[in-house]
Amino acid sequence: MIELTNVSKAYRTATIETLALQNLTLTVPAGEFLSIMGPSGCGKSTLLNIMGLIDEPTEGTVSLAGKTITGHNGRQIAKFRNEQLGFIFQSFHLINDLTVVDNVELPLLYRKVGTRERRRLSLEALARVGLSNRAEHFPNQLSGGQKQRVAIARAIVGKPNIILADEPTGNLDSHMGDEIMGILTKLNEELGTTIVMVTHDERMAKKTHRLIRLSDGERVS
């Protein structure tokens, strides 16, 4: 499902080159719930961004759903992201000027789904995360846990094959964190969605199928 081969990522300035990832090879089979751990600055988020096609590796190849992503233009990559991937961020990244349901609709907007269908699918996704009653609220009216549930609804509304979650429980207390983790686990089990989650929390990582650790841009376990 996800295949990274000899992936390296370097950030270059005029004077310094920083290696965020070094020669990393990783395969995530379809339906797996994988967690990635490591100290801050070890390249976890960079790895997730490369898997999510929102950043490009300096070297190496990325294959998603059997397709090697090289030589694609921005429009094709955007379409691929829209259809295959869903993102969950630590700081939610909801659009505060849009209602909850409008936020959830976002991926469908770029898939040219009709208004009614968009609304139906979004409400369905909100129901799945238990937030049907908050559809017309604005993000600022919600708690952290509720915001993250909206973000999950947004990530799953387009029924992507892969969900990439960057510290989804990082900004939440342990109770809320467990709730979010429960939703993700259920998604993985019921829908077979492949989930790759970056986390700092050993407890959360233990709930996933497999854990890999990074240090200084290299895979250490």
Add this chain to the structure above:
Amino acid sequence: MFKNYLLLSLKVLKRKPLYTFISLFGISFTLMILMLLTSLFDATLGANKPLTHRDRMVMVPMAERIRMEPDTTRKIDSIVMDDEQMRYDTTLNIAEEQVSNSNGPMGYKFVNKYLLPLEGAQHVALFSKGNNVDGYLDGRKFSFNSYYVNDQYWDVFDFDFLHGGCLNVEDDKQANKVAVITDKSAMTYFGKVSKDVIGQEMLLGEETFRVRGIVSRPLSDSPFFSGDIYLPITTIDPRRLEDDAIGGGFGAVCLVSSPGKREALKNEINFLAENFDMSADDFNNKLKIFNASFVEGYAQGILQEEDPGKAMRMMFIPIIGLLLLFVALPLINLVNLNISRVYERKEEIGVRKAFGANAGDILTQFVFENMVLTLIGGLVGMLLAISLINYINANDLLGLTRLSYSVRVFLYFFLVIVVFGFLSGILPAYRMSRTKVADSLR
């Protein structure tokens, strides 16, 4: 999708009232001025009545009589010393130079004999302008600007007749005492603009004229049609009809069958002037007959420049330059405001791109949002401009020129809004649409 963009753009505008106010103020004020200028431009040079056939007209307002004299010049090309003698190598240039000229409107006989029969002209309007005449009624005196015009004047200039009709060829032949007056003159003299005025008498100077028609006053003040009262050309002082001189008090406007035929007519007029027998003139020996399109003639008139091409350049280059500068300053300001506004929404752009928006989607969204802002500003600017136009017209602040807000002006204005909105939105939107998702969400 556009509904989503629209709702979002309105929310964004409401979110930052001060920013919105500053942006809207700049847009509204700029667009208001632009609309006033558009309106002034349209009133002055637009194809409004009686200038609907503007593009088929060749204005022939006057002729110039010139005295040319031989003028020989000797140019020293080189000097050499030859056996202690200075020797010059020179070039002799024998040419003619203009030593005197006299220009002005033309004589009645001249225009009748030479301009009326022009082959390329479908109609030739003859007129004598700027004749002040006093009107009298019930012990009151009114001052009018009268134009003496021939029957074809009404074919060339399509005045908007409110009541009655125009003067005709019989009126010219019989020197009938009939008049076409403007609505303003009707109001001044009769106190009303209605059908009842037709057929009523007006005492003008020592003669009585019967009103044949009432026209609405043209939007602009032009030397070709700024009369209060129009009378048959033959009712003018008979001495002015008998004068044989080239110069006199008459101008002409020719109408050709299609705009493309104007050049041919201008060539015909130039040919006539160049081959004109000037033997009857004991001083001048060359004739020039001014001929230009309406817009060229306008430029020549206000800039006192003979060459129509040069006059057009002298008029339009500074106007376009100033206009560009006038639009560029608020545009740059708005671009600047937009850059910071769009930059603030970097995170949103990152999220949208992460969930499938491509650069084109982002570009469309932000240009659309800016168009919404500009349209609101344009609407406010338009309302302000209409109020100002009404005020200017009601108080005749621009003399005889009255500003209009016709459908055409609105269309011009709408175009200006769209261009303004697009230009001020495209650069910031383009910059942000190229942002990398990972950078936006960091």
